[in-house]
Amino acid sequence: MARTKEFDPDVALGRALNLFWRRGYEATSMADLVEHLGIGRASLYATFGGKHDLYVKALERYAQMCDPNLVEMLSQPGPALPAVRALVERYTEDSIRDPDRRGCMVVNAATELMPDDEPVARLVEASWTSLETALTSALIRARAQGEISADADPRALARFVLVFLQGLRVMGKSRGDPARIRDAAAHALAMLR
Template sequence: MARTKEFDPDAALQSALELFWRRGYEATSMADLVEHLDIARASLYATFGSKRELYFKALERYGEQHGPGIVAELSQPGPALPAVRALIQRFAREAARDTQRRGCFVTNTAVELAAHDPDAARRVEESWHSVETALTSALMRAGAQGELPVGRDPVALARMLLVLIQGMRVVGKVDPSPGLLRDAAAQALALLD
């Protein structure tokens, strides 16, 4: 008869996500995971596979928890431009208030792994593509509703805002000065006027 697991895999995955998010992939060893999750190494491997597989499962969980909110915010009926502005301002505030300097797990993956890990790069690109698509859709709607000045390219603006968001997350990890992030967001949002 197979032995039942002595831990909750869902809670363990959430705990692994928190550890990876705080420390990064390279700085987190299997020994750290075993200690932090309070799970035997064999059980950890049997449930999640390698450290890399666990990391990618944690990254997927992060996307499930954080990604849909952005799409939902930008897909609300009514005027679209206020939702775009609110999203960018929220990212600036969150980056400034990130006292633990964790940043964004997806952005951290991009900075730490994407340059030399094609699987990591693909996952980051997928995440960013969904944000870019949501921004583009909202900006196209804003244009169609007369909120966006004529001649503004919704695709180019969405790409610029995506880069801004990711940049704010990186800068917030190093210098979470509210003024710096607020000014950057304000200048970018001025392009929507």
């Protein structure tokens, strides 16, 4: 007879996500996971596989939580440019106000594990492609509605915004002067007119 799990795998995955997000992949040991999740090592392995498997599942969960919200934000009917500008402002404030300096788990995964970790690279690229596609769509609508210049290249502009947003997340991990981030964001927002 199979034993029933004495823990909720969904809750455990959420707790693992938070630990990996806060500490990173390399700085989180299996012993840390066992202690933080309150689950025996054998149960962890049986449910999630090894540490890397659990990390990939946590990163997938993070992307599933965040990516649809961004796409929805950029897909609202009406003027498109205000949504793009609001996204830049949101990333700016999130980067400055993150008291734990966790940053974005996708960006953290990219800077810690890419380019050699194929499963992580696929997830990071999928997340970035999703955001780039949503930005491109919004900027195509903005151009069609006369919100940006008729000769603007929505895809190139979307790529600029994507790279800028990821850079904001990296800069937000520092305890440096928030004016650096705000000044850069103001300049990027000025380009989105």
